[in-house]
Amino acid sequence: MAILQKLRRSLSSERRSAEVPKGHLAVYIGETREKKRFVVPMSYLKDPMFQELLSQAEEEFGFYHxxxxxxxxxxxxxxxDLTSHLRKA
Structure with a gap:
């Protein structure tokens, strides 16, 4: 749970965007310079597979985005694929 606490602190310091509905967060996905923006429910943060992606993000970027x-x-x-699986669950 420590990762979620750090992430929540990091996200709380970001500017809130009118484009992100309450209970969601913006994420940028990609392995190259070109990133694609997705808006996902905060509930995804509790999923172990999504948490693995968060760990990878922490290793590569820390908590500065x-x-x-x-x-x-x-x-x-x-x-x-992951978000499709989470939506069905």
């Missing part, structure tokens, strides 16, 4: 949302270094296909 200059794009204004969490940056996760994974392929878009992997992320879409």
């Amino acid at each position: 200059p794009m204004g949302g969490l940056t996760i270094p994974c392929s878009e296909n992997l992320f879409v």
Whole structure:
């Protein structure tokens, strides 16, 4: 749970965007310079598979995300597959 606490602190210091509905967060996905923005429910943060992605993001970027949302270094296909699975669960 320590990762979630650190992430919550990091996200609480970000500017809130009108484009992100309450209970959601913006994430940027990609392994190259080009990142794609997704808006996902905060409930995804509790899922062990999503937490693994958060660990990878922490290793690569720490908790500083200059794009204004969490940056996760994974392929878009992997992320879409994961979120599709979480939506069905």
